[in-house]
Amino acid sequence: MSGTFLQLRGLSKRFGPQVILDALDLDIPLNSHTTVIGRSGIGKSVLLKCISGILKPDAGTISLCNSTESIPQFAYMFQQNALFDSLNVFENIALPLREKEKVTAQNLSKQVNRLIDELGLQNAATKYPSEISGGMKKRAALGRALISKPEIILFDEPTTGLDPERKFSVFDMIRSYRKQFGFTVIMVSHDVPEVFGITDQVAWLDEGQIRYWGPPNELLESPPIKLAGFLNPKLSTDKPTS
């Protein structure tokens, strides 16, 4: 990990009268894994969508430092994978390259097949998303994200709807591919504290702002009172927190 890679300053977003992000500041170090945690509906996905450009923030700046300007710089892994159901796994993974880059069919096929091998999707390459398992869909979506060699991958609750065993295999997959491909991860997750095992720092989003930012072990050792209840729901029912 070295230096700030992505800098968010004064980021604000509201939907009608509801303030979702309120002059939020956040620094993402290069080649790091940052996990954004917080209650449901607090605006974690909105934050990711603002970073990726799907949503336009009302105010604030998102700036990249030390970027190599590759296109697209961001890749986004959606909660439900967002694979095109009328394209097979090969075509889904090939889509960003096929549409944006000037590559020959042979070269495209070579690059996609290499990724398919690395992701262990050899048997699923010609299958449609509806014909493969949830874990395979995640890997196919990751393949589509990786094919354009992004500098940052945004993961929006990648373990939603998965059983505990699959959940850990997705975490392992993210960890090992980050090591292998060397990208920066920003992830939104509800899997606290399991996700702390793979993340470098945690950003706690509350009332539109980042209330805590730092390594997960520090957070676990001395959590802020309000976050203690979130980290361990039992605490919030046993003891009222301010």
Added chain:
Amino acid sequence: MFVRLGRKGISFVIELGELTIFGAASLGSLFHQRHIFEKLTRSIYEIGVRCIPITLIVGLFTGLVLGLQLYYVLTNFSSESLLGQAVALSIIMEIGPVFTAIMIVGQAGSALSAEIGIQRNAEQIDALQTMNINPLAFLVSPRLYAALICFPILTAFFDIVGIYGGHLTGVSMLGVDQGAYWSRIYEAVSVKNVMDGFCKALTFGILTTVICAFQGYYTHAKASIPGARGVSQTTTRAVVLSSIAILSSDYLLTSLLLEK
């Protein structure tokens, strides 16, 4: 009541503006992408080839009914020999473009709206944006250009089959002279009439494709219910609005074209 009416009026004008921008952006984005020919071919298959059977069936029955109706009207004036002219002009200038457009909306337009709506709900459109792929160029513009190609061609099919349908009723069943039927068509139908019909078909093609794609694309914002029911709501609205657009623009175009 006036406040509500005013609000409705303002929201209608806003939606009309959004629709125009959406259509213009889609039209302009075709050449800002790769594999245009492949996408265009697929869209022509979806909008054009798959609509041929329904167009031919409806065209045939329309011609049959028109031949029958007009025959009995013309008999009152002892002008049965004008049947060919009456059938051909009605079909080429009015019924052909309008019915063909309505048939395509029913088959391809509703499918387009539902498909894009489902893609919106499944975050596939957001995924395209994150991949730096213009969703309008990728999803809408090939269909729009395919509609521009297919609507006039399908209208021509409808016209031909419809005229033969009129011939079947008038000449084969009711005994109108075959020579009179065809010679009247030859005398009465000008190139301008045919071009006017195609002009209508092109207009209907743009209007209906933009409306159907727009409703699907903004299903998350336009439907009052999210999810599958929202998609069904916007698909229904797409078909209804397209039909209204066809009939209202037909009136406008007819008055403009007849004035010339």
